[in-house]
Amino acid sequence: MDNEHPNSGPLVIDRDAKISLTVSNPPDPADMEIDLFQVFANMGKSAFFYLWLIILFVAIGLFIPAASYFMTKPPLTVSSAVTLNYMVQDGRNQEQPKPVTDLTAPDGKPLDLNQLTSSYVLQNALSGLELSVPISIENLRSNITIDRIPTERSNQQMELVSKMIADKNSELYQQLQTFSFTYSNRFIVSLRNGFGQADSNSKVYLKDSELPIVLNSVISAYNSYLVKTYADVKLPDNPFELITAGGIDNLQQMNMLNTSLDQLYAYCSEKPEEVRAYRSFRTGLSLNDLMNAIRLVQYSSTDYTESMIQSEALVENIEDTKAYYRFTQQDSQQKIISLNETIQALNDTIANYRNEEVILTVQGSEARNSGRINTAAYNDLFMDQVDNLDTLENLQYTNSLAQAKLATLEGKKGGAVTEEVTAEIQSAIGHAQQIYSEISAHMQDLFESPSFTTFLEHSDAFGKPQSFLSANSKRLLIGGGVGFALALMFWFIHALRQDIEANKRKFAEREASRR
Amino acid sequence: MTKHTYIRTVIITLILCGVIGTGIAAYLFFQNHEPATATANIEFTFDGASDSLAPNGMRFNPEEIRSEANLQNALASAGLEGKYTPEQLYASLTVSGVYPEDFLDQVKHFRSLLDFQSSSGNTLSNYHPSLFRVVLNNTFDPAISSASQSALLEAIMTAYSASFAGKAGFTLDTAFYDELFAGTNLDFIQQLEFIDREIEDLVLYAQEMAELSPDLKIDGHGFDDIALRFQNLSGSLVAQLKSNLQVNALAKKPQRLLNQYEFTLQHLLVQLEVQKQHLENLDKLIASFERNGTIYLTTDTSNTVLNGNSSYTYDMLVKFRNEQAEKISDTSSQAAVYQKWINDLSRNKQDENSDGVTDLPSLDDVAEGTEAVEGISDSQIAAFQLQVDAIHDTLNQIVADFKALLTAFNEQNINPGTVAVSAVKYKAPSLVSASFVMKAIKTSIPVCALGIIFCLIILLPKMKQRFLH
Structure with a gap:
């Protein structure tokens, strides 16, 4: 604004005089402009300090999610796939047992998977294990989960049913309802770390490396339970001691001996063909061979002796x-x-x-x-x-x-019982006992072999703690980003404030000069 | 504060934090450390290993490494029997199969009907690992050296390999037959019967092996040749001598033999009578069975079958009847054979039918008994015994060849190439171990991060003062 006041007296306007008026507004702080280049220039001036601050904020932004992860780290869960592997009896039908294809027990009834978490199984699983912290059976039970695996057909039916419900296809849906849902002979057993009441803060934790050992032990104990419950591991009875006990006449002795050998033969013949065909790793003999041996001994030894005793009445x-x-x-x-x-x-x-x-x-x-x-x-x-x-x-x-x-x-x-007759009877009994011992040893080997002691196979326990970076990458990124953004915002605000203050200073100076 | 002072402060703080972090890591590491471990792998590559089947066709399970017998053998071979017990080692030993990483996902996987692109199903539906990791954790002796722990695991693996080789292959031990044979005072025909039954078992064994390993040969001879040699022995020498003895009624003690035949025939006749009665009863039962048909109820949306299991029950009854008829036929034919032998041995043999067919006698006839022909002379006995012994020697020769083939089969299938045990690796917790370094890094990083934040905060006023004013 340019006002000229050469005189301070009253204004006299000449006829030909011209009045030249220049209007000038007083300076308004709202009209102050922000010069972005100046702001960035200001930022550059305090760059060293604010880079320092960015590092601090980013560090804090990274540290907070990391610290919260360590404080609320999810417990490790390990899982193992279990496959049932045994023969199933078909009830009263006298057919050969068939390999298990679903969750059926060896006796043909449904398999009770709850036994896996029974006190008997868990007690056996924990016995002998030296763990870093003791865990109770109840706590172990509550951390085990069992997931049955539906058969592919069942899964596909489920898929179709879901789709038909979505399509409102009621007729086909009605047909599908008649299908039964079946499970395969596999299931997955999982064990979660952190043992204690669900709402309790005082949970105990095993070392991560101990979890697979505990899970394997539980599954092995369940296998032992199945073997104990279902495996036919009865050895043949030994009646031969009774025969030699004394006080029994020759003919009765031989009669008992033959009956005992028949019982031994029946014991062998009741076994499934695959058991009878097994060849011993000690002798190469199969149960079929030993059954032949029973008949051979009956023919060559017991019948031979008994016929002599009977025909000559040597009693x-x-x-x-x-x-x-x-x-x-x-x-x-x-x-x-x-x-x-x-x-x-x-x-x-x-x-x-x-x-x-x-x-x-x-x-x-x-x-x-x-x-x-x-x-x-x-x-x-x-x-x-x-x-x-x-x-x-x-x-x-x-x-x-x-x-x-x-x-x-x-x-x-009745004839005289000579020493020769007595010796022959003893020899016949000796042969029968020899076969009995061989069959007992043979069956004992078989019962201790994996074919009899493995009712299920299980995979290694899978499950590793997630690496820190993969578990927290998102949170770290957000934390670091927020810290960075905050610091950047402070930096910018600071530079902006500097610019505004500089403008204000200029304004004040101008105002002062105007006045 | 100068620039150098800042840097010095930061460095000192970081070093301090690193030291504190490492200290905490070391404390936690030794407070809660993993035991020293010796690890070995065992891999089975023979045919059938991927189905968990040993060369002899039976299932195998490397869990047997932890068996008491194996651990006992290992301790004995390592000379540590008094020092450690199998129970101690059992708790310290783990055996685990190596499965694919995505095994659980594969188990849960199914082929979607809605996914028309999907063509592959579950590729691991019947997966059995053939590689196993065996780890011996030192939880049993804090003082054991690394070398001793490794040697102990080696002894355990060696004991298992030896035991596996012994159990997973085939063997032949005829001592059982020899003992049965040696302890009896058998007549010639019985001795030959004994040899025949033994040969019968051995032929079956050789044929099983020929089926399992048709290509295995030693000097051009395989298991099928062994089976043939056994059959030839039975069909020629044994059969010839048997027929000679039977047709000419030659026996050491003909009367005893005759008594035995009559005794057996008596049993067979009783059995035959009872079996026939049982067959009659079964026939009546089958005749009384009401066999109803099957009713099909079919609607637009359902199909129901009502059959009451009638066919199954009827089929079972018929099956029982057929089995009984077979038993009768079997018993009858055995009785006829014994009757023929009795005729051969008795003075009544002249009364045979000219066509050689004999009628079965009644039980009363058998009870009366018959008189045998006279026995043969001592010189004849010695001559026959020589022939029987010669047959036995031939049999033993074939058995020896059979054993050699079995050994070759075992060596072919179970050797260090097919049951491979890796070298033992030892790992113990120490300040230079990778696990400690990892633990130290993991513990130090948060402490150092805290230190950095601390440094940044304490230096913040100074920085502000220096760079903002």
């Missing part, structure tokens, strides 16, 4: 022997009578049994049809009768044989 007291056969005959006869009554009763039941009648009608029509189907109880009656007939056959054999032997001994007085 100390022939009347005692006859009495024994008579008793055997009468006893079996009594049982036959009783069993025949049972068989007759069952036959009557079968004859009077009415199977289920199914009546078929069609809605809205008077047409009516009917048919019969067998009930399970009816079928079982026949199977029971087969069992009865088998028992009857055995009893009749015992009875008839005793009768035949009695007939052979009739009229005979």
